[in-house]
Amino acid sequence: GAVVSQHPSRVICKSGTSVKIECRSLDFQATTMFWYRQFPKQSLMLMATSNEGSKATYEQGVEKDKFLINHASLTLSTLTVTSAHPEDSSFYICSARAFLAGVYEQYFGPGTRLTVT
Amino acid sequence: EDQVTQSPEALRLQEGESSSLNCSYTVSGLRGLFWYRQDPGKGPEFLFTLYSAGEEKEKERLKATLTKKESFLHITAPKPEDSATYLCAVETGANSKLTFGKGITLSVRP
Numbered sequence: 001g002a003v004v005s006q007h008p009s010r011v012i013c014k015s016g017t018s019v020k021i022e023c024r025s026l027d028f029q030a031t032t033m034f035w036y037r038q039f040p041k042q043s044l045m046l047m048a049t050s051n052e053g054s055k056a057t058y059e060q061g062v063e064k065d066k067f068l069i070n071h072a073s074l075t076l077s078t079l080t081v082t083s084a085h086p087e088d089s090s091f092y093i094c095s096a097r098a099f100l101a102g103v104y105e106q107y108f109g110p111g112t113r114l115t116v117t
Numbered sequence: 118e119d120q121v122t123q124s125p126e127a128l129r130l131q132e133g134e135s136s137s138l139n140c141s142y143t144v145s146g147l148r149g150l151f152w153y154r155q156d157p158g159k160g161p162e163f164l165f166t167l168y169s170a171g172e173e174k175e176k177e178r179l180k181a182t183l184t185k186k187e188s189f190l191h192i193t194a195p196k197p198e199d200s201a202t203y204l205c206a207v208e209t210g211a212n213s214k215l216t217f218g219k220g221i222t223l224s225v226r227p
Contacts, residue, residue: 004160006160032212032213034214034215042219043204043217043218043219043220044206044217045217046214046215049212057212093160093161095215097213104213105163106163106213107163108153108162110159110160111158111159113158
């Protein structure tokens with residue numbers, strides 16, 4: 001299967017600061033990556049779709065100025081949480097779409113735990 | 118609006134006790150149905166993708182099936198290491214967006 005990495009795995013930041021999370025496809029190229037958010041004991045909620053070389057598409061209710069997404073290459077997408085507040089504390093997970101064995105699959109990274117104090 | 122419902126919410130099995138997890142869906146234009154396994158504090162691990170009604174896929178003790186309205190994940194003779202949350206998701210739309218169910222938390226007692 002395809003491997004997706006995320007960095008950092010955990011981050012603690014102070015309220016009002018910005019945090020950048022990286023998502024990389026390690027052994028394949030991904031024209032499309034996705035960013036999700038997961039609260040404790042809840043399922044994944046799609047935040048935005050990131051396409052290489054173009055602007056991200058945000059889901060309804062997600063503030064594009066707060067969650068900045070950049071997909072500058074076929075193997076890297078970044079999510080920057082700007083002016084973070086405690087309510088932004090969550091588990092952020094990215095996924096990448098891979099074409100393997102003739103079909104498209106979506107593979108997920110290990111997630112980033114963000115805690116805003 | 119696409120909807121995915123998983124049942125039961127939680128399932129406790131004795132080791133060796135086979136069972137099935139259900140995922141029912143209401144979508145317009147299904148492109149694929151995905152099953153993932155998620156352990157606490159980790160990202161989802163890909164298990165299967167099913168594309169058309171009647172399709173079945175197997176991997177070790179797991180077997181996934183698909184009809185026009187639902188999918189089942191059958192677990193045969195589970196072991197404690199199968200304990201995890203199992204997520205079902207449907208892929209729809211031109212941008213391949215995934216909509217997830219709430220997941221089923223499986224606990225297998227030795």
